[in-house]
Amino acid sequence: MDADLSSSWDMDDEYEKLIKRMNPPSVVMDNEACKNATVIRVDSANKHGILLDVVQVLTDLNLIITKAYISSDGGWFMDVFNVTDQDGNKLQDAGILNYIRKSLGADSDFIPTRNRSVGVESVADHTAIELTGNDRPGLLSEVSAVLTDLKCNVVSAEVWTHNTRAAAVVRITDESSGSAITDPHRLLGIKQLLCNVLRGNNKIREAKTVISNVEINTDRRLHQMMFADRDYERADDNIQDEQKRPSVTVVNWCDKDYSVVTIRCKDRPKLLFDTVCTLTDMKYVVFHANVHAEQPEAYQEYCIRHLDGFPVNSEAERQRLIQCLEAAIERRVSxxxxxxxxxxxxxxxLSNVTRIFRENSLSVTRAEVATKAGKAINTFYVRDSSGNPVDAKIIDYIRQVIGQTILQVKGRSEYSNSPPQESPTRFLFGGLFKSRSFVNFGIVRQ
Structure with missing residues (x-):
């Protein structure tokens, strides 16, 4: 049966390649058509998921999509995107322009199938672990401590929390060899211990640990994991203030047999990817779309049908779609x-840093952990474990412990990155970060 399934997939790929040869995709990039953005036009044979693939290519380059016009009626797909770099400038880098052209144009391998994933990392040199469970203060610290005890080195990680749930994709290597962990018995032990940590004292909601050996796009996988974990379901006693929640409406356009989804919310990077990803994974097809994402507010309008050709056909389905889109928007909110x-x-x-956070009553709501050329480049979003505003004195203390130049505060003027006044403890903590364990100094309780 596996051979028959593989043969069927191969036939599908060959058919899609034939369609591509008959109707090669076209990518046109224009820096003259718009005053303040580069205009990218993509024309291609239509296929479910193609919009997500295009948006993902642009998003993985950290480009800002300020406007988009999408039309995919019939067998042809036409998109126009206005994009800038992160500084709001037009795209001038020849390397980026060539990458877009090669990724989406006629000479690319641009075939939106189950086998294609944009912006993924090879898993040959690391082991990927997917975690979902109940969120609680100190969870990331506990997970990273377990991995350290098991002689695992965290080379990258992405952690999201939303609606009392947590999801993470963590890539690890063996501490001694620096390579992927392949021993099935060791992997089973890692999986079981992490699952116990994730479960904690919560006996109601399930915790999951999955060892992944396939290439994945981390952002899309996190959306899928949290969707499968039903993080979009809100408890009656945990209803967010309506004014803080994104505005999502779904109405049926009976004359055209479309359902029209309208989204209004605060603009932020990767917002378009998050909504298109959710619609695609929920098996909806976008036929037309109009997107305006110029600070501070974003507006998105989609004309959709389900993959079976029907619009949203019940109130229960409408409410579920609204809840899922709200969750997709909120997951990445910092x-x-x-x-x-x-x-x-x-x-x-990672274990040492997050333990310092936990011992000072800080909870990590989102984290991006990466290593590059021997450097750890990590971003944490933290809040007080009790829900109160973060105390500036605690942040100053943590920065003294870890190092003023090593840990910096971003985006909040009340927390200055400049070193505070000389302190009698400054030299005591100065070499702390070079130590293998914070426990040796008695600052962190065992």
């Missing part, structure tokens, strides 16, 4: 104070 850490990477670094 709730908390932004801290950036940059230092020489070493085994146990």
């Amino acid at each position: 709730d908390g104070l932004k801290l950036e850490l940059c230092t020489t990477d070493r085994v146990g670094l």
Whole structure:
């Protein structure tokens, strides 16, 4: 049966390649058509998921999509995007322009199938672990401590929390060899211990740990994991203030047999990817769309049908779609104070840093952990574990412990990155971050 399924997939790929040869995709980039953005036009044979693939290519380059016009009626797909770099400038870098052209144009491997994933990392040199469970203060600290005890080095991680749930994709290597962990017995032990940590004392909601050996796009996978974990379901006693929630409406356009989805919310990077990803994974097809995403507010309008050709056909389906889109928008919202850490990477670094946070009553709401050329480049969004605003004195103390130049506060003027006045403890803590364990100094309780 597996052979038959593989043969069927191969036939599908060959058919799609034939369609591509008959109707090669076209990519046109114009820096003259718009005063303040580069206009990118993509024409291609239509296929479910193609819009997400195009948006993902642009998003993975950290480009800002300020406007988009999408039309995919019939067998042809036509998109126009106005994009800038992160500084709001037109695209001038020849390398980026060539990458877009090669990724989406006629000479690309641009076939939106199950096998294609944009912006993924090879798993040959690391082991990917997917985690979902109940969120609680100190969870990231506990997970990273377990991995350190198991002689695992965290090379990258992405952590999201939303609506009392947490999801993470963590990439690890063996501490001694620096390569992927392949021993099935060791992997089983890692999986079981992490699952116990995620479960905690919560006996109601399930915790999951999955060892992944396939290439994945981390952002899309996190959306899928949280969707499968039903983070979009809100408890009656945990209803967010209506004014803080994004505005999402779904109405049926009976004359055209479309359902029209309208979204209004605060603009932020990757917002378009998050909404298109959710619609695609929920098996909706976008036929037309109009997107305006110029600060501070974003407006998105989609004409959709389900993959079976029907619009939204019940109130229950309408409410579920609204809840899922709200959740997709909220998951990446940066709730908390932004801290950036940059230092020489070493085994146990993440465990030590997050333990310092936990011992000072800080809870991590989102985290991006990466290593590059021997450097750890980490971003944490933290808040007080009790829900109160973060105390500036605690942040100052943590920065003294870790290092003023190593850990910096971003985006909040009340927390200055400039060193505070000389302190009698400054020299005591100065070499702390070079130590293998914070426990040795008695600052962190065992």
